[in-house]
Amino acid sequence: MVPLSWYLVLSAVLFTLGAVGLFVKRNIISIFMCIELMLNAVNLSLVAFSSFLKHLDGQLFVFMVMVVAAAEAGVGLALIISVFRNRESVDIDKLNLLKM
Amino acid sequence: MMTLLLQTSVLDINYVAIWPMIILSISGIAVLLFGIAKDPVHRDMSMIGIVGFVLAGVATGRLWLPVKTVGQIRAFSNMVIIDHFSLYFFFIFIIIGLLTLLISASFLEAERLPVGEFYSLVMFAVVGMMLMAAAGHLVMIFLGLEIASISTYALAGYRRNDLRSNESAIKYFVLGSAATAFLLYGMALIYGATGSAELEGIRTAIIDNVNAATKQPVHTELLFLGAAMMLVGFSFKVSAVPFHLWTPDVYEGAPSSVTAFMATASKAAAFAAFLRVFVFCFVPGYGQGLHSAWTTSLETIAILTMIAGNIAALTQHNFKRMLAYSSIAHAGYALVGLIADDWQAVAFYLLTYSITNIGAFGLITYLAGRGDRETEIDDLAGLGFNNLGVSIAMLILLLSLAGIPLTAGFMGKFIVFKAAWQKGFHVAVIVAVVTSAVSVYYYLRPMVIMFFRELKVEPKRLPLPTGVLVTVVLSILGTFYLGVMPGRLFQAMENAKVSFVQSR
Numbered sequence: 001m002v003p004l005s006w007y008l009v010l011s012a013v014l015f016t017l018g019a020v021g022l023f024v025k026r027n028i029i030s031i032f033m034c035i036e037l038m039l040n041a042v043n044l045s046l047v048a049f050s051s052f053l054k055h056l057d058g059q060l061f062v063f064m065v066m067v068v069a070a071a072e073a074g075v076g077l078a079l080i081i082s083v084f085r086n087r088e089s090v091d092i093d094k095l096n097l098l099k100m
Numbered sequence: 101m102m103t104l105l106l107q108t109s110v111l112d113i114n115y116v117a118i119w120p121m122i123i124l125s126i127s128g129i130a131v132l133l134f135g136i137a138k139d140p141v142h143r144d145m146s147m148i149g150i151v152g153f154v155l156a157g158v159a160t161g162r163l164w165l166p167v168k169t170v171g172q173i174r175a176f177s178n179m180v181i182i183d184h185f186s187l188y189f190f191f192i193f194i195i196i197g198l199l200t201l202l203i204s205a206s207f208l209e210a211e212r213l214p215v216g217e218f219y220s221l222v223m224f225a226v227v228g229m230m231l232m233a234a235a236g237h238l239v240m241i242f243l244g245l246e247i248a249s250i251s252t253y254a255l256a257g258y259r260r261n262d263l264r265s266n267e268s269a270i271k272y273f274v275l276g277s278a279a280t281a282f283l284l285y286g287m288a289l290i291y292g293a294t295g296s297a298e299l300e301g302i303r304t305a306i307i308d309n310v311n312a313a314t315k316q317p318v319h320t321e322l323l324f325l326g327a328a329m330m331l332v333g334f335s336f337k338v339s340a341v342p343f344h345l346w347t348p349d350v351y352e353g354a355p356s357s358v359t360a361f362m363a364t365a366s367k368a369a370a371f372a373a374f375l376r377v378f379v380f381c382f383v384p385g386y387g388q389g390l391h392s393a394w395t396t397s398l399e400t401i402a403i404l405t406m407i408a409g410n411i412a413a414l415t416q417h418n419f420k421r422m423l424a425y426s427s428i429a430h431a432g433y434a435l436v437g438l439i440a441d442d443w444q445a446v447a448f449y450l451l452t453y454s455i456t457n458i459g460a461f462g463l464i465t466y467l468a469g470r471g472d473r474e475t476e477i478d479d480l481a482g483l484g485f486n487n488l489g490v491s492i493a494m495l496i497l498l499l500s501l502a503g504i505p506l507t508a509g510f511m512g513k514f515i516v517f518k519a520a521w522q523k524g525f526h527v528a529v530i531v532a533v534v535t536s537a538v539s540v541y542y543y544l545r546p547m548v549i550m551f552f553r554e555l556k557v558e559p560k561r562l563p564l565p566t567g568v569l570v571t572v573v574l575s576i577l578g579t580f581y582l583g584v585m586p587g588r589l590f591q592a593m594e595n596a597k598v599s600f601v602q603s604r
Contacts, residue, residue, distance in 0.1 A: 008292075015281075018281070019278070028270060028274070031274055035277045035278060035281060038278070039280075039281050039284065042284045042285045045285070045288040046288045046291065049291055053295050053311075053313035054313060055295060055296075055312075055313040057237075057239070057291070057296070057298075058288075058291060058297070060239065061238070061288075061297060064242065065284065071246070071250055072246070072277055075250050075253050076253075076277070078254075079253065079254075079266070079269050080270070082260045082266055083266045086266055095270060097264050097267055097353070098264060098271075098348075098353045099349075
């Protein structure tokens, strides 16, 4: 059986990749995908813990996270579309109206 | 009433406990459906919204006495905990939600924006916030947070054709979701360390040092890492330094009435969940120094937040941006109450801050005029000459935000600082007092401009809309009531019952 720590390390690596991508990427859609990656990394931890602890709450948690991620995708993509309509660009660096 | 409170089945379904949320959800859907009618009448939709909030307030009030006798009501297998803590926050959210509807009505009409969606999004956000305050399980905190946040993302970008509103919404969405991911990772690690995702289970596991599922000792590294991740997530949500960078941009770009809602209700909700997890679960004396670790790091964060928020506010030219930095500073003051482990002080502080701030933002929605544009502080020039009433109202509210005696702001700060001083956080309290003295400067600057600078162009301002008038009057009355005679409220809070804290 694969030990718990392997899952946790994989999940931490995925989460870190997502977090780094959040700051490195310039395209809003890529940033959005990085957020999804972070959420799914957490899902992996939750499932691993749930199976290791023999406790179902973690599985339930994952379903809720997936539902919320879908809702977030709905609102997030709608916002990205409205930005694209107004600017014809999804580059985050061009969103610089609000500065001191 | 009392018979209904008994458990109705094995599943522990108890609709009475969640009446306020049910009422608000139904009226939110009703407003939404009304909005797609052929010629929706604004006034009717406002009425549905207002009635929904009032009924939710009544439902919350009717829960107060049962909670007083029973101590707490748990529903849906400990998912929802109704105690005086959650009811108190319900009242804050309902008042703020109601006042947000009132200040946004005239704005939406002037901008020809759809009303139904706006009102229903506010109501759904309030439902999410209530679930956060009443959460008994990590998944409920997460769900409530996301219901509230997703509604607020949409609200921030509500002026779809306005570039600034777009930008504000995107920034809020990206950083808010990232914060949620951090919070969620923290929740997962704490679940793994303690073997329970129920708040009470986590508390018991930490106190007994036994993993609830495996019966082995709690894994300390996982617990600390999880707590740190949750701390980061919550700090984002309450906009504490160094996780505050999104706040000024988002608050400036969003429609003013939405900014009012975000700066008050969203912040209070984040603090409610913060208190539930950190103060009620990570208790002093257990968990290998977990309590002292989180209080020490939060003390540093609070000090940085107060200093950075107040200093940055000094140099702002935009009124909304200035109030955004001021709200960062206020989050710092509330954090001082949080490290003192005193939920009453934090909750009272949030009430005073929210009541004052919603009035100030109500005036900004009015003063910003068409297109929500005139939000520079210089735009206020000469307001004292041509609209004395509005400028005096603004004066009172800004003085309360600065914490001048006789106002709510002073009382809130006094209670928080006293609690923290008694617990020995002397450095934090001294920094708080000094920075609030500094803050008087930037709160006074708009007043100087209002009263002592000639106006250049006669601004074309409409008469004050009724909704804004009502909000400002209520906000000023609340400011003086809480500032002069907060005794009754204090007494109610002293006797308040919080679940699973008194039991140990």
